[in-house]
Structure formats: structure tokens, C-alpha cells
Amino acid sequence: MMAKLVNIVLGFIIITSTCSWAEVKPLHIQADTMEVFQDQNVLVFKGNVKASQNGLELYADLMKVFYTKFKKSDSQKDLGKMVERVEAEGHVVITQENRKALGEKAVFYRLPEEKIILTGNAQIEEQQNLILGEEITILLKENTMIIKGTPVKATIYPKNFPQ
Numbered sequence: 315m316m317a318k319l320v321n322i323v324l325g326f327i328i329i330t331s332t333c334s335w336a337e338v339k340p341l342h343i344q345a346d347t348m349e350v351f352q353d354q355n356v357l358v359f360k361g362n363v364k365a366s367q368n369g370l371e372l373y374a375d376l377m378k379v380f381y382t383k384f385k386k387s388d389s390q391k392d393l394g395k396m397v398e399r400v401e402a403e404g405h406v407v408i409t410q411e412n413r414k415a416l417g418e419k420a421v422f423y424r425l426p427e428e429k430i431i432l433t434g435n436a437q438i439e440e441q442q443n444l445i446l447g448e449e450i451t452i453l454l455k456e457n458t459m460i461i462k463g464t465p466v467k468a469t470i471y472p473k474n475f476p477q
């Protein structure tokens with residue numbers, strides 16, 4: 315059976331290291347199927363998921379977008395949605411320019427910390443550099459990465475290393 319392609323442009327915000335939360339850029343998502351659970355404020359994308367926004371691309375088997383609805387006052391209609399977190403599972407690959415993050419699960423938290431937690435054979439690749447750990451946490455506001463594992467492994471090449 316031919317998989318149905320869902321290509322939706324959402325005015326949601328996803329965490330990226332180059333995109334401020336204050337900026338609202340469209341998030342483009344493709345998947346084989348999409349389910350909407352309005353009572354739970356969740357969108358679920360399944361199969362061959364590809365999401366892109368502002369130069370960042372995410373690939374996974376499954377992606378859940380958790381959001382809250384907001385309005386200015388009780389008399390006004392629903393004015394929009396704000397993403398609380400995004401969870402990606404299964405063969406997760408996140409790319410941006412010459413950087414790549416891989417793992418079995420990635421969770422993007424918007425508030426209050428603005429962070430990404432990557433688990434399940436987590437690794438970060440940038441050019442020849444490689445960092446491996448059980449869990450990699452990226453704190454976006456602080457521009458900090460915390461790698462946990464037993465052991466944590468890193469291969470880092472000096473900038474002038476001959477290739």
C-alpha cells in the first residue's frame with residue numbers, strides 16, 4: 315500500500331542553536347502519516363519523518379509535537395499554538411551545516427531551559443570530530459554541552475590537522 319505523504323507547514327517554533335525562540339519560523343514536516351489528538355494537544359508524525367526549520371533538519375521514525383493553546387482573553391477565540399516540546403524517536407538524525415547529532419531519541423524542550431536531550435547511542439559529529447555518550451544534553455542559552463556515559467568518548471582534531 316502506498317504511503318500517504320503528509321507535507322504540512324506549521325507556524326511552530328523548534329529549538330535550534332541558530333534560531334531564537336523569539337523568532338517564529340515555519341516548521342516543515344513530511345511523514346507517511348499524521349495523527350492529531352486535539353484533546354491532548356499532540357501531533358504525531360509516523361514513518362520517514364523529516365522536519366526542517368531555519369537550516370536545521372531532523373529525521374526520525376516517529377515525532378510527537380506537544381503544544382499549548384493560548385488566547386488573550388476568555389472572550390477571544392484561540393489565537394494560536396505554542397510548542398512546549400518535540401520528541402523524536404527511532405534512528406534520529408539532526409543535521410545543521412557541517413554538524414550531525416545521532417541517537418535513538420531526542421527531546422527538544424522549549425521552556426524554561428531551552429535544551430535538547432539526545433539518548434540511545436548518542437553522538438555528535440562535526441567534520442572529523444566525534445563525541446559519544448549515553449546522554450548528550452545541549453543547553454542552548456548557555457551554549458553548553460554535557461555528555462554523560464560510561465565511558466564518554468571523544469576524538470577531536472586540531473584545526474590545522476592534515477586531512
